[in-house]
Amino acid sequence: MNEFGLISKYFAPLAQNFEGALGLKDDAAIISPKSGYDLVITKDAIVENVHFLKSDSAFDIAIKLMGVNLSDIAAMGATPLAYLIALTLPDNTADAWFAEFANGIKSMIDEFGGALIGGDTTSHNGPLTLSLTAIGQVPSGKALKRSGAMVGDIIFVSGTIGDSYLGLQILQGTLQSESQHLTERYRRPNPCIRLGAKLHGIATACIDISDGLVADLGHICSNSNVGATINIDSIPVSDDAKAIIAAHPDMINNMITGGDDYELLFTCPAPYEKAVSTLAKKLGLPLTKIGVVTSGNNVKVTNNNDTEIVINNGGYQHF
């Protein structure tokens, strides 16, 4: 099928609820912003054998592409509005690939909202490369940032940490485990959209964990001009991860630097601790206190014995 046929068959249906998408048939899409709202906008690319495995299905690749970008929208406390996708595919990609990919995008739109409003499809003789632009809306002036943490604030993290790191080790064959939960967590990030939208008035700073908990906490610290101390024994881990840590006690060090968790890490004033615990119950999502914001500009990791743990790997970086 040609480029225009692919767009009209697989992608235009994902645009039908957004008038300004113009059926994906025009040069650009039109967004008529809602009065009293800011837009937040992010763009992340994912590449075969770097961010996902060559063996991953088109459906899972779509989930990952949407998930990593929606996670940024969540971290700003915004609600998804629209997406643009650029696909650069190997020559002769089968129509079935597009059908499955579009199904993955649709499943994320069904769950988190928003519509496809544009993009581009090109072919080359290299690895599959995808980028997504995600646009969210947030009440004017209310976007959560990395820069508001204050000395004395409590540090919270959502969900469990390290599952995705362990899942990747299993998929790459460097760790033996039958856990589907862990590999699923690597393949299908679950962005914290509902949580982010409830953190207005609670969080002083917020970030999603993509580079690794320690590195991303470092980003909050450098943008807020503060330090932080976290207790490694308080890091929330899943039951499947606990089983692995029992056999490999040092694994927790890799789990807090490994990245791809797509949980939210946020700070809030100490008096709001109860509000966070109420929110956790309401959302049915663990929100765990893991440390405090300090003066200085370093992230310090201790344990239950108050011994400092030296962490070597500061998080994933390209180049």
Next chain:
Amino acid sequence: MNEFGLISKYFAPLAQNFEGALGLKDDAAIISPKSGYDLVITKDAIVENVHFLKSDSAFDIAIKLMGVNLSDIAAMGATPLAYLIALTLPDNTADAWFAEFANGIKSMIDEFGGALIGGDTTSHNGPLTLSLTAIGQVPSGKALKRSGAMVGDIIFVSGTIGDSYLGLQILQGTLQSESQHLTERYRRPNPCIRLGAKLHGIATACIDISDGLVADLGHICSNSNVGATINIDSIPVSDDAKAIIAAHPDMINNMITGGDDYELLFTCPAPYEKAVSTLAKKLGLPLTKIGVVTSGNNVKVTNNNDTEIVINNGGYQHF
């Protein structure tokens, strides 16, 4: 240099005039839309050896990436506001490449406005792949579309057609010419931002020519549910192109289907012909009448003798 170093050294300076870019240090950028304006948003990818040559400089690649996207913003009659860039580069790309690439982006921002507000940089072992998301603003409800052409409207095109097609043939060695003008037109698209912004109240439909004049006129026709007749002898061509046509009379057929012109093709009611000619003088830019909108749904190409010319190639498509 690592990823964060590259961003702060080469890209953050391009974000400094846009508060919501947050110094490129946060999860997403914030746009506070101006009351009374819509946003238009587009995203095109370019790939080595498909849209540009491996030998092209990082500066020229940046010009092309910005140019093809700004051309879509121009076609909607919008003014540039912001950009997000995703770069997927070969491993070990030198710092000098980034410096030169950022200079190219800066030169386009200096000329056309807007600011860099986000993006992503990843590495892989494949061809250089880049995508840009461009955002423009336009008075609410005034964006130009492909869908408004009416039977009897005049069809105009800006600048000259076919230079970029000829430039590519020269660079690929299939055409002998010393013309720098033609190769420059392939390497450095010059988006019609000033023209697009002046077409409100004049144009009934507008598109930028990327797939080829005939194919893009076909897009206006299908979106507007009309047909069109153009006179091939009225197509504006540059002096350098004229010299080539003198030796290869059939070349004009390829030039109107070759694409990459990044001129604007627009329709307007016949009584506005004089307003278009006044605008051309004001902008110092040729705006040439090449045909009329008809009933039906085909693009018909004739010549000065009213003989129909059969055009085989309907424009560039991927897949």
